[in-house]
Amino acid sequence: MSAISSEHDDHAHDHKPSGIKRWLFTTNHKDIGSMYLIFALLMFFLGGAMAMVIRLELFQPGMQFVEPQFFNQMTTVHGLIMVFGAVMPAFTGLANWMIPIMIGAPDMALPRMNNWSFWILPFAFLILILSLFMPGGGPSFGWTFYAPLSTTYSNDSTALFVFAIHIMGISSIMGAINVIVTIWNMRAPGMTWMKMPLFVWTWFITAFLLIMVMPVLATVVTMVLTDKYFGTSFFDAAGGGDPVLFQHIFWFFGHPEVYIMILPAFGIVSAIIPTFARKRLFGYASMVYATASIAILSFLVWAHHMFTTGMPVFATLFFMYATMLIAVPTGVKVFNWVATMWRGAMTFEVPMMFALAFIVLFTIGGFSGLMLAITPADFQYHDTYFVVAHFHYVLVTGAVFSIIAAAYYWLPKWTGYMYDERLGQMHFWCSLISVNLLFFPMHFVGLAGMPRRIPDYALQFADFNAFISVGGFLFGLSQLIFVWVVVKCARGGEKATAQVWEGAEGLEWEIPSPAPYHTFETPPVIK
Amino acid sequence: MTNARCLLWSLPTLLFTASVNASSSMPLNMTKGVTEISQQVYQLHMTIFWICCAIGAVVFGIMFWSIIRHRKARGVQPASFHESTKIEILWTAIPVVILIVMAIPATNTLIAMDDTTDADVTVLVTGSQWKWHYKYLDHEVEYFSLLATPREQISNKLAKGENYLLEVDRPLVIPTGKKVRFLMTSDDVIHSWWVPAFAIKKDANPGFINEAWTRVDEPGLYRGQCAELCGKDHGFMPIVVIAKTPEDYQAWVTQEETRIATAKAAERELLAMNMSMEELMSTGERVYQGWCVACHQIAGTGLPGIFPPLKGSQLILTDRAAHIDILVNGKPGTAMQAFGQQLSLKELAAVITYTRNAFDNNTGDTVQAADVFAVQQGKGE
Numbered sequence: 001m002s003a004i005s006s007e008h009d010d011h012a013h014d015h016k017p018s019g020i021k022r023w024l025f026t027t028n029h030k031d032i033g034s035m036y037l038i039f040a041l042l043m044f045f046l047g048g049a050m051a052m053v054i055r056l057e058l059f060q061p062g063m064q065f066v067e068p069q070f071f072n073q074m075t076t077v078h079g080l081i082m083v084f085g086a087v088m089p090a091f092t093g094l095a096n097w098m099i100p101i102m103i104g105a106p107d108m109a110l111p112r113m114n115n116w117s118f119w120i121l122p123f124a125f126l127i128l129i130l131s132l133f134m135p136g137g138g139p140s141f142g143w144t145f146y147a148p149l150s151t152t153y154s155n156d157s158t159a160l161f162v163f164a165i166h167i168m169g170i171s172s173i174m175g176a177i178n179v180i181v182t183i184w185n186m187r188a189p190g191m192t193w194m195k196m197p198l199f200v201w202t203w204f205i206t207a208f209l210l211i212m213v214m215p216v217l218a219t220v221v222t223m224v225l226t227d228k229y230f231g232t233s234f235f236d237a238a239g240g241g242d243p244v245l246f247q248h249i250f251w252f253f254g255h256p257e258v259y260i261m262i263l264p265a266f267g268i269v270s271a272i273i274p275t276f277a278r279k280r281l282f283g284y285a286s287m288v289y290a291t292a293s294i295a296i297l298s299f300l301v302w303a304h305h306m307f308t309t310g311m312p313v314f315a316t317l318f319f320m321y322a323t324m325l326i327a328v329p330t331g332v333k334v335f336n337w338v339a340t341m342w343r344g345a346m347t348f349e350v351p352m353m354f355a356l357a358f359i360v361l362f363t364i365g366g367f368s369g370l371m372l373a374i375t376p377a378d379f380q381y382h383d384t385y386f387v388v389a390h391f392h393y394v395l396v397t398g399a400v401f402s403i404i405a406a407a408y409y410w411l412p413k414w415t416g417y418m419y420d421e422r423l424g425q426m427h428f429w430c431s432l433i434s435v436n437l438l439f440f441p442m443h444f445v446g447l448a449g450m451p452r453r454i455p456d457y458a459l460q461f462a463d464f465n466a467f468i469s470v471g472g473f474l475f476g477l478s479q480l481i482f483v484w485v486v487v488k489c490a491r492g493g494e495k496a497t498a499q500v501w502e503g504a505e506g507l508e509w510e511i512p513s514p515a516p517y518h519t520f521e522t523p524p525v526i527k
Numbered sequence: 528m529t530n531a532r533c534l535l536w537s538l539p540t541l542l543f544t545a546s547v548n549a550s551s552s553m554p555l556n557m558t559k560g561v562t563e564i565s566q567q568v569y570q571l572h573m574t575i576f577w578i579c580c581a582i583g584a585v586v587f588g589i590m591f592w593s594i595i596r597h598r599k600a601r602g603v604q605p606a607s608f609h610e611s612t613k614i615e616i617l618w619t620a621i622p623v624v625i626l627i628v629m630a631i632p633a634t635n636t637l638i639a640m641d642d643t644t645d646a647d648v649t650v651l652v653t654g655s656q657w658k659w660h661y662k663y664l665d666h667e668v669e670y671f672s673l674l675a676t677p678r679e680q681i682s683n684k685l686a687k688g689e690n691y692l693l694e695v696d697r698p699l700v701i702p703t704g705k706k707v708r709f710l711m712t713s714d715d716v717i718h719s720w721w722v723p724a725f726a727i728k729k730d731a732n733p734g735f736i737n738e739a740w741t742r743v744d745e746p747g748l749y750r751g752q753c754a755e756l757c758g759k760d761h762g763f764m765p766i767v768v769i770a771k772t773p774e775d776y777q778a779w780v781t782q783e784e785t786r787i788a789t790a791k792a793a794e795r796e797l798l799a800m801n802m803s804m805e806e807l808m809s810t811g812e813r814v815y816q817g818w819c820v821a822c823h824q825i826a827g828t829g830l831p832g833i834f835p836p837l838k839g840s841q842l843i844l845t846d847r848a849a850h851i852d853i854l855v856n857g858k859p860g861t862a863m864q865a866f867g868q869q870l871s872l873k874e875l876a877a878v879i880t881y882t883r884n885a886f887d888n889n890t891g892d893t894v895q896a897a898d899v900f901a902v903q904q905g906k907g908e
Binding site: 061062063064068069072134135136137140141142146148149152153155156157236237238242243244277278279280281282283284285286308309310313316317320321324325327328331332334335338339340341342343344345346347348356359360363364367370371374375376377379380382383384444445447448449451453454455456457458459460461463464 | 552553554555556557558564567568571572575576579582583586587589590593594597598599600603604605606607608609610611614615618619622623626629630633634636637638640641656680681682683687689690691692693711715716717719721723726727728729730732733734735737738751752753754755756757758759760761762763830831832833860861862
């Protein structure tokens with residue numbers, strides 16, 4: 001068999017188990033990446049369906065469709081699914097697919113662990129979702145599960161909730177270790193640190209955040225478990241504990257967590273803008289330093305979620321200043337993107353449209369974040385719809401829009417076919433309009449004084465809530481167009497070239513489309 | 528693309544008209560409030576808002592200029608510049624300066640808000656699922672404040688009133704022109720006491736005491752709500768504060784002290800009396816609907832897995848003493864509160880009798896005030 005060409009040799013490697021076995025036992029980063037992405041999309045729709053229940057109940061004042069207890073379960077599980085089931089796995093999926101290709105590696109460094117980190121996820125979410133069917137329903141204490149609401153005052157679904165969070169945490173930690181080891185050890189010769197694409201850089205930093213804070217989350221859920229079942233009193237003053245201690249530990253995880261959900265988005269946008277502006281990214285080095293600064297600052301600002309808990313005034317001042325400081329590196333990023341566009345030669349395909357919408361709408365979310373940092377004003381904003389508007393601007397029009405942009409950007413590389421540009425544009429415009437109808441009025445509702453996490457509200461909020469609900473339903477429906485585009489693109493269409501986009505640069509655009517099952521078995525040469 | 532562009536431009540207009548027309552009664556901005564502090568907070572809010580608008584106008588302005596001018600369709604060639612240390616330093620330094628300018632007034636306001644010394648009146652505010660308790664530390668006055676909106680309005684069986692979900696049976700009353708200090712705590716989970724007009728939002732943490740203060744200059748009625756998720760009826764524990772002139776306030780305090788003293792005297796008289804089953808049942812039903820239905824539900828069925836049913840409860844049917852005890856002393860480690868502190872002897876006797884005989888429990892016996900009193904004194908049956 002020594003006579004066969006190396007090309008045939010490549011094909012010989014393509015043999016893989018067929019059917020379900022291929023997916024269960026795969027150690028291929030592309031297969032695992034695809035599974036992560038499909039799983040995230042499913043969870044996005046499941047979490048979205050819960051959001052629809054929430055918006056349906058809030059369509060009119062009074063209780064119409066669900067009971068307050070079930071409403072609380074919906075807000076809780078919607079949050080958990082969107083954070084841990086949709087956004088984080090989607091980013092991990094993108095990391096799996098793109099990082100090895102972008103650095104010229106044949107696969108992830110730890111492929112079997114990679115298989116595990118994906119395959120435990122569906123079970124975690126199965127447990128979480130099944131807990132909704134327990135007597136008394138599932139977790140109903142908000143995704144932040146503040147004690148003692150989640151300890152003394154919760155039902156037994158809490159045990160399942162804790163177990164599910166543990167599995168999700170293990171999955172994330174394994175994924176993060178894999179990313180770090182891959183990037184550290186498997187870069188092709190010549191791929192120096194400061195030549196890595198920004199998506200790789202942002203994920204590298206994100207992975208460090210993950211391995212630092214996911215154990216903190218595991219700790220705090222375990223403390224909840226032992227307080228509830230084993231007689232400890234970490235969060236119970238009667239036994240010498242403190243309920244506010246819970247919040248300090250939770251947000252020490254929680255704040256870096258929100259950057260875990262946005263740093264990879266920065267990487268994606270930093271890849272897309274230069275491609276469609278046909279001009280190199282402005283200030284590459286400052287982008288790397290800004291990302292690292294944001295990551296370090298993220299450990300010093302957690303208590304800005306807790307300004308009303310009654311911290312000493314000097315602690316409050318420290319956290320206010322540190323939080324305001326985050327605006328500086330974040331601002332640098334936005335300015336760099338705008339400078340990249342400046343005097344470029346732009347075209348506006350769907351990935352670019354989502355990336356541009358990301359810059360504008362994420363920045364709006366950043367502005368409301370800056371407002372929230374001003375502590376005396378935060379006393380009025382805290383726990384109102386103003387906060388709901390803020391974090392949905394950064395997470396939906398921020399993180400989710402960046403994921404959608406990434407999907408459009410790399411779909412031709414994944415499937416080998418161009419997506420339907422017309423349908424994609426339709427998806428973009430429907431999403432852009434409805435998402436703003438949905439979240440923009442929430443700023444006003446919050447400023448007028450509507451608390452978050454309430455199933456019923458005073459009459460003055462009625463018209464706005466009806467309006468918001470309609471926006472919500474439209475945004476939900478708009479995402480069906482996305483499924484249509486993806487399915488259509490996977491089934492066929494115009495053949496994609498290797499480079500796909502005229503202005504695209506990087507290793508992923510030098511391999512054929514669709515990307516072969518195995519890439520870079522011999523390392524590429526980076527000039 | 529022309530259609531799409533039309534849509535883009537019409538979006539802000541659409542949103543704007545919607546925000547103006549959608550509600551004539553809902554304010555579109557944060558309240559200025561009625562205290563010096565709340566005005567300062569409003570000023571901070573508006574300052575940072577306009578700063579954000581200005582930065583947004585510049586950044587988005589440049590971005591959209593670039594989108595319009597530097598598009599490939601116009602035949603432009605991309606430039607090749609991609610870094611400039613000077614400009615990077617500039618756009619790092621300018622935001623730092625803006626932030627320092629913003630931080631100074633914010634710090635001053637925050638320190639002023641923190642100073643709870645030299646208060647004229649002190650009120651202990653205690654949250655519990657799902658009501659507020661106010662105790663005036665300088666007077667013999669304390670009472671619970673519950674949602675006054677009828678359940679039928681919430682379940683859409685009756686038309687909703689003007690102050691739907693924002694009305695209580697007994698509002699908090701404070702004097703104008705005096706520094707009022709609030710001490711916040713909780714009996715169960717974390718609640719948060721929020722009155723926007725005073726710019727006070729402070730968590731009520733179980734086992735700890737937080738402080739806040741206000742000085743209201745004009746008499747008036749101010750509404751607020753619990754702001755921290757505290758379980759099922761988090762959306763149904765409003766706050767109403769009435770500010771009265773010092774004279775009216777003093778008169779109110781005297782009146783309340785008399786009312787509470789009279790009620791206590793009546794309690795003692797009650798010990799010697801036997802109330803009829805009818806009287807106990809009708810009072811009991813009223814108390815049940817005010818204090819118990821949130822958890823145990825209107826038909827006594829509870830919520831499986833969270834709140835146990837009263838209908839057919841073995842404790843009720845077989846152990847009368849334990850039934851009285853759980854009402855008076857609560858059940859530690861659960862949501863069942865010690866109602867001995869919250870309800871009068873008559874109300875306790877009535878609601879225990881009611882739950883012993885409603886929901887097909889039909890034990891046929893009554894519980895009298897003296898029975899409850901005995902348990903309260905630690906001398907149960």
